[in-house]
Amino acid sequence: MKDLIDKYIDGEMTVAEQVAFEELLRSDAQLRKEFMFRKDLNNAINEDDVMNLRESMEEIMHPNVPKRIPRPAFYTILAAAMAILIVLGIFFFPLNQKTNGKQFFTEYYVTYPSSVNTRAAADIPDRERITRKAFGYYEQQEFSKAKEQFKELINTDKDNHMAMFYLSISCVELKDFSQAEKYLNQLIKNPNHIFWEQAYWYLSLVYLQQEEYEKAKMLLQTIVKESYSYALRAEKILKQLD
Amino acid sequence: MEPLTKEIIIKGIRNQDKTILKAIYYTYFPVVKKLVEDNMGSEDDAKDIFQEAIIIIYRRIKKGNLEIHTTFKTYIYSICRFMWKKELAVSKENINNLTVFLEYENLPDINIDEYKKHKQYKLYQKHFRKLEKGCRKTLKMFLKNKSLQEIAEKLDVSYDYIRIKKRRCKEQLIRYIKEDPEYNRWK
Secondary structure, eight states: OHHHHHHHHTTOSOHHHHHHHHHHHHHOHHHHHHHHHHHHHHHHHTOHHHHHHHHHHHHHHOTTSOOSSOOHHHHHHHHHHHHHHHHHHHHHOTTTOOOOHHHHHHHHOOOOOOOSOOOOOSSOOHHHHHHHHHHHHHHTTOHHHHHHHHHHHHHHOTTOHHHHHHHHHHHHHTTOHHHHHHHHHHHTTOOOSTTHHHHHHHHHHHHHHTTOHHHHHHHHHHHHHTTOTTHHHHHHHHHHHO | OOOOOHHHHHHHHHTTOHHHHHHHHHHHHHHHHHHHHHTTOOHHHHHHHHHHHHHHHHHHHHHTOOOOOSOHHHHHHHHHHHHHHHHHHHTTOOOTTOOOOGGGTTSOOOOHHHHHHHHHHHHHHHHHHHSOHHHHHHHHHHHTTOOHHHHHHHHTOOHHHHHHHHHHHHHHHHHHHHHSHHHHHOO
């Protein structure tokens, strides 16, 4: 059904198919709703100007808040430093210098952005209160406090995949890689949640950090093969690993 | 600096001129902040509301249906007041004691459809921004009427790869949106 809608919106239908689809739209309210949603979504994504304006306003109103997106200057310097290292590496170790997984980790690891509104509000259920608290700590980069809150959420609901994912990222931030590995491994066992692809990627980075190349490779290969998020980056790393 | 006339304000918002936007913020935010803080909100709530009011005004300018018959202060205040009332209503808090300044009371509210659409778009854009960069790029290029073949060439990947990638990105975005509690509020 949704494939039909996208085909129609993307202009990939023949005229006859279009006519049939429009007929279907008139008779099926559910389909009509989904159709409107997807059309609006496309329009929304295309509103660069509005998104820019919102960003400008954010900058003006929150001048002191560090941006969630990592500081480009830092990464430029890092990249330059790494480029120099790599060049030096080529000069001094021309033969079969084993690639260092920790380098990949530093190059590719980025704290995953928080995804919950942390605004305080009165009269909300306990669980939501803890969720907001957890993400509040997470956003302020107080990862050990965040970790405790995420753990509490999992204690009350072991299927809280979001909490599990952010718990593992908090562990990475605290350099507790073996714990992170444990949680991420649990997340990739079951594909029915939205952090599935992210878990693959972060687990492969953790393996690289631990220099467990075979395990990392397997995950990266899956990411590429299945075109998960981060597939381009995974491909790059794989090329360098070989 | 020149005085902040309606004309300058409208031109500033239309052109997204940061100097003017800043001036608008410093001039008109205090009254909005007071409104929100007097009615169970925080300063950050007020900033959210103020920012969205500017965007609503921007969209009206773009559509050519902006008509300001009052001062700009009254105009933006009334939009913010409407929005804050709605925020309180959806969060099911007690809205009976919303203190409103009587002088603004007889201003027309925002059309509810316009507001709903605004909230929906905001939600969609919020999740779009969270997508991984490659996803954003792919979806954007596709919407700019680039064919999958062109995109594949530009990004130096195979056609099949980009076809699957586009679908995955889109479905991921849709999943994020539909899982957001806000989605059902403005459906």
